[in-house]
Amino acid sequence: MRKICIFDAQILTLIPNIIITDMKNISIGIDIGGTNTVIGAVADDATIIAEASLSTQKYVVLDDYINALVSNIKDILAKCGEHTLRGIGVGVPNGNFYSGAIEMAPNLPWKGKVMLADLLRRHFDTKVVVTNDAKAATIGEMVYGGAKGMKNFVMITLGTGLGSGVVVNGSLVYGADGFAGEFGHSVAIPGGRECGCGRQGCLETYASATGIKRTAFELMAKYNTPSKMRDIPFSKLTSKDIYIFATEGDALALKAFDFTADILGRKLADLCTVLSPEAVFIFGGLANAKELIVDATKKYMEQYMLPVFRNKVKVLPSALLGTNIAVLGSAALVA
């Protein structure tokens, strides 16, 4: 509830005992990624009032992670001044909207089923809603971004893995069990690269920040072309490095981007045959490489497209690049 007081300041001197309250509504949005967790306190007008982040990878023991998360949320809320807490929304890989649990997430340190909503409710007497991190981003794009007013679109988030959210007839697709939208685990190359999910050849082992790095190392092995990447070990090379080298004209770095766009474009053409979306939005660090990823993916998608869908489906960078769309989307779950 937001109390709005409009008055002339001088009135205060006439009624000295009045108490003015302009209680802010705060929604906590949490984006748990394979590498980092970002927490934001979001006001009703979608501004992020306070923010914090912690390493996800560092906390191998679940209890330690929950304690660190709770402590960060409390710190952030303390910075918000007087407020009403609407709730806590969490976007997390394999987060289940129906159960509030994280179930068998391949890129997170904790195995099995983590009852995240229940664990957070022990510390906060408020509504807690959990969903897939990419679904949170999809809601963010739909509410605040480029997908406003679209009834059928696909959201792709390129991070450590490849997340996705699908909107059909204006509604987010959760599917029968809440886990729909795992496009990153559709198989791009049968028998291909080992994936954290225990299978092989999943799209996200090719089209993601880690995927493009694996591609770069394959290319260094296959070709003799000189490249600055040859001086950096596997454990150190980042997708950002590859991007910088590509913009400098490094032929292998450019080839790594081209291969990534090719495989993503091919799988998107496949997805279009089933869903016929109006647009595909791409989010994540790699999406900043607009020509090398977004435009190149569109080019390949059109090459592979079933004739009836050609030149119909837009491929666009998220309109919320540079913002923490997953934090906004997560907060929107409880706002």
Add this chain to the structure above:
Amino acid sequence: MRKICIFDAQILTLIPNIIITDMKNISIGIDIGGTNTVIGAVADDATIIAEASLSTQKYVVLDDYINALVSNIKDILAKCGEHTLRGIGVGVPNGNFYSGAIEMAPNLPWKGKVMLADLLRRHFDTKVVVTNDAKAATIGEMVYGGAKGMKNFVMITLGTGLGSGVVVNGSLVYGADGFAGEFGHSVAIPGGRECGCGRQGCLETYASATGIKRTAFELMAKYNTPSKMRDIPFSKLTSKDIYIFATEGDALALKAFDFTADILGRKLADLCTVLSPEAVFIFGGLANAKELIVDATKKYMEQYMLPVFRNKVKVLPSALLGTNIAVLGSAALVA
């Protein structure tokens, strides 16, 4: 409008001038397949009152086909006695719900855009609704079949090609342009078999009546195993022959079914990652081979499935096998 009269027959003798009318409502359902077109006059209780069929392949000239179709519809209506015509529903490959047209259907004789609804309206002063043949079957399964009450399911029709319909959140997915659900043209093997759509490796070139025949010929070429199929030319062998040989223990025919189920199971596992359906229904002649297709597809689908979806998704033969589900579903479009 259906007028129900319940009375003792003797009353008629007391009121000799009474006129009893029980005007039937008739919906025409048309299923246009690559090989045949089936037309049914369907009553409100889903019984098919009259039926006819004509060869689709035979009519290379569109006008000749339309004339034959119109003539068949008129013949059927003449057999229905006094009735009110609700409309004509058509299920046809690449049929567009929004425009009423057939657009670039790879398995039909007529190229380009065929304004089917407009052409039929020239002959019948009634509502004409066109959709994909597989979408019509999906509506049939949802209204009359095994998918009653399901909110998320996938329908697969194995005929000359592979058709599909997708239901999400209780609604059929048409997508942005009306053509969603072309799962048969998702690519199973990049660079694989030539497809009628102009591309290569589409799922329907493997998992369909024609696909299993192509597989049988590949296997005859690859292995020396004896088989009755070796005495039948390509132009004569049917999927029904392969089924009969398989039930007789023909090793190559069995292998052809196994390969078909493997590739279909793999692509369905892929689709489940995105949609998380409650069930997959399989319709078409091949679905009568329950163990060899339906059960085998389920087995392979589970093998390829992302762990989070394992043992959750049913694979079932259509509950309407043996009926003309596409005719019923098409009729349901206007009923």
